[in-house]
Amino acid sequence: AQSVTQPDIHITVSEGASLELRCNYSYGATPYLFWYVQSPGQGLQLLLKYFSGDTLVQGIKGFEAEFKRSQSSFNLRKPSVHWSDAAEYFCAVGADKTGGSYIPTFGRGTSLIVHP
Amino acid sequence: ETGVTQTPRHLVMGMTNKKSLKCEQHLGHNAMYWYKQSAKKPLELMFVYSLEERVENNSVPSRFSPECPNSSHLFLHLHTLQPEDSALYLCASSQDASGGASSYNEQFFGPGTRLTVL
Numbered sequence: 001a002q003s004v005t006q007p008d009i010h011i012t013v014s015e016g017a018s019l020e021l022r023c024n025y026s027y028g029a030t031p032y033l034f035w036y037v038q039s040p041g042q043g044l045q046l047l048l049k050y051f052s053g054d055t056l057v058q059g060i061k062g063f064e065a066e067f068k069r070s071q072s073s074f075n076l077r078k079p080s081v082h083w084s085d086a087a088e089y090f091c092a093v094g095a096d097k098t099g100g101s102y103i104p105t106f107g108r109g110t111s112l113i114v115h116p
Numbered sequence: 117e118t119g120v121t122q123t124p125r126h127l128v129m130g131m132t133n134k135k136s137l138k139c140e141q142h143l144g145h146n147a148m149y150w151y152k153q154s155a156k157k158p159l160e161l162m163f164v165y166s167l168e169e170r171v172e173n174n175s176v177p178s179r180f181s182p183e184c185p186n187s188s189h190l191f192l193h194l195h196t197l198q199p200e201d202s203a204l205y206l207c208a209s210s211q212d213a214s215g216g217a218s219s220y221n222e223q224f225f226g227p228g229t230r231l232t233v234l
Contacts, residue, residue: 009156043120043206043225044159090159103149103172104223106159 002027004093006107013081014115021076021110023091032094033074034104035065039087047089050074061085086114118142120226122207128232129197137192137229139207147212148190149223150182153204165190166212197233204228 003026013019025031032051036044048059055067065076074091088111092104120141129135141148150162164172165184173182179201181193190207208223 041227043208043227044223045225046222049222103161103164108156108158 002031002093002105004091004105004107006089006091006110008110009108010111010113012113012115015083016080019076019078019081019085019112021089021091021112023074023076023107024072025074025091025093026072027093030069032104033065033067034092034094035059035063035074035076036090036092036106037061037087038090038109044090047076081112081114083114083116086112088112120207120209120224122205122226122229124229125227126230126232128234129194130234131197131199133197134193134195136194137205137207137231139190139192139226141188141190141207141209141224141226143209143211143224145209145211145224146187147210148184148187149208149210150190150192151206151208153206153228155203159206163192194231197231199233202231202233204230 005024007022011021034049035047037047038044047063048057048065050057050067057065063076063078065074067074088109090109091107094104123138127135147166149164152160152162161174162176163170163182168184168187179196183191183193192205206228207226210223
């Protein structure tokens with residue numbers, strides 16, 4: 001079975017500072033990996049995904065994530081945070097197949113707080 | 117309307133009421149999902165419909181009853197709920213592979229229905 005851990009419940013950064021949100025997964029092989037963002041009152045939006053190939057993945061809104069097999073990690077980064085980035089961030093791993101596709105398992109989420 | 121829509125956005129109901137949540141996707145997808153999102157808990161997959169057939173229900177209590185009349189619409193019928201069922205219920209859709217091919221396709225989420233059970 002697959003699982004994903006987001007060790008930080010809350011992260012507080014100042015606007016303009018760099019950001020790194022941690023994600024660790026558990027799975028025997030290389031899974032599909034995702035980062036989603038959820039703004040207040042909204043559903044989840046996909047930021048980026050990793051399937052194979054280049055381990056540094058670029059996403060929307062200036063985010064990137066790096067897959068490190070040796071550490072079973074897929075951390076999300078952004079060089080300069082904007083106040084509008086304040087939201088809940090979810091890491092997900094998709095490796096267990098249901099029907100025709102891989103249904104993701106989500107982490108508990110990390111709440112990002114941005115100070116002006 | 118575009119993307120995935122959900123109605124109502126907010127719902128308050130008593131434990132003896134019967135209500136339904138509605139989800140509609142305008143993306144031409146062939147798979148739809150119900151998730152439950154409780155505070156400080158991981159997102160819980162409740163039901164999966166692929167090509168209008170239910171393929172996953174994850175041992176959800178029978179007081180939750182899904183219905184998928186066509187590939188664009190998904191309902192969640194609620195009856196005799198408990199206060200612990202209060203949560204944000206999210207609907208999602210994706211274009212899944214058929215015929216046994218394996219793939220991952222991005223899920224598109226609706227804004228959710230905030231349910232409060234009194």
